[in-house]
Amino acid sequence: MVATTSGQGYWLALGNGQARPFGNAATLVTTPLLTDAACAGNPGTEKLLVVSISKQQLWACQGGQLVGASPVTTGASELANVDDATPTGTWHVQGKTTDVYLTGCNADGCWDDFVHYWMSFDGPYGFHDAPWQTVPFGSASYPTAGSHGCVHLPEQEMGWSTPGRPSAPR
Numbered sequence: 001m002v003a004t005t006s007g008q009g010y011w012l013a014l015g016n017g018q019a020r021p022f023g024n025a026a027t028l029v030t031t032p033l034l035t036d037a038a039c040a041g042n043p044g045t046e047k048l049l050v051v052s053i054s055k056q057q058l059w060a061c062q063g064g065q066l067v068g069a070s071p072v073t074t075g076a077s078e079l080a081n082v083d084d085a086t087p088t089g090t091w092h093v094q095g096k097t098t099d100v101y102l103t104g105c106n107a108d109g110c111w112d113d114f115v116h117y118w119m120s121f122d123g124p125y126g127f128h129d130a131p132w133q134t135v136p137f138g139s140a141s142y143p144t145a146g147s148h149g150c151v152h153l154p155e156q157e158m159g160w161s162t163p164g165r166p167s168a169p170r
Contacts, residue, residue, distance in 0.1 A: 005134060026136050039064050049093075049127070051151055053077075053086055056138045058153065068160065071138025073130065073152040078143035079108065086149050091121040102128065106148065117158035129155035 003010045009023025021027050039061035042048045048061040053074045060068035075086035083106055096119045103112045104124065113132060120126040130152035135145045137154055146152075 011136065026139070039066050051086075053088070053142075056140070056142055058151065058157075068157070070153050070157040071136075073133060073135065073137055073139065073142050073146050075149040076142065076144055076146035084108075084146070084148050086147070086151060087122050087125055089122075093127075094120040094122075102150075104148065111148070116155055119158075125149050125151075127151045127153060127158065129153060129158045131155065 001010050001012050004023065004025050006024060009021065009025035011025050012020045012022065038050045038059035039048065042061045042064055045063045046061075050059045050061065051057070051072060051074070056072055056074065058070050058072045059066055060070075075084045077085040096117075098117055099114075100118050101112055101114050102118065104110065113130075115128040115130070118126055118128045128150055130147070133152055135141050137152065139145070
């Protein structure tokens with residue numbers, strides 16, 4: 001369950017990967033967690049994160065098995081700054097850390113944002129929580145209200161497998 005920023009509503013996560021809104025929570029477009037198709041072809045026990053920008057969804061794989069899924073928010077690709085689009089391709093996670101400030105500047109201004117979880121995958125881009133985010137994860141408004149190119153996940157999803165942090169129930 002995740003509360004809205006106003007505290008006047010919440011989303012309840014269902015076992016199939018969908019979220020049901022209550023109170024002032026907006027309806028999310030989610031992709032049900034029904035198949036291991038996103039993990040097909042991933043060898044042995046390798047870990048794999050698959051992100052669909054068009055579906056605003058992440059699937060976590062251990063070998064060919066789906067072990068988790070989450071709605072995400074990707075880059076604001078329709079803004080004037082081309083660097084705000086999330087890079088596409090195949091990347092390796094370059095590192096994982098906790099409790100850091102993400103800083104940077106572009107044509108839209110500068111930022112200095114605290115995050116609890118950071119996993120870089122392509123230079124300045126990475127996976128992280130985003131407590132300042134005002135649109136629901138998985139929202140179709142990401143092209144104009146998304147990130148500066150990173151992949152935002154709910155904090156409980158980012159903390160799931162980080163050493164030294166309590167694990168969220170799965």
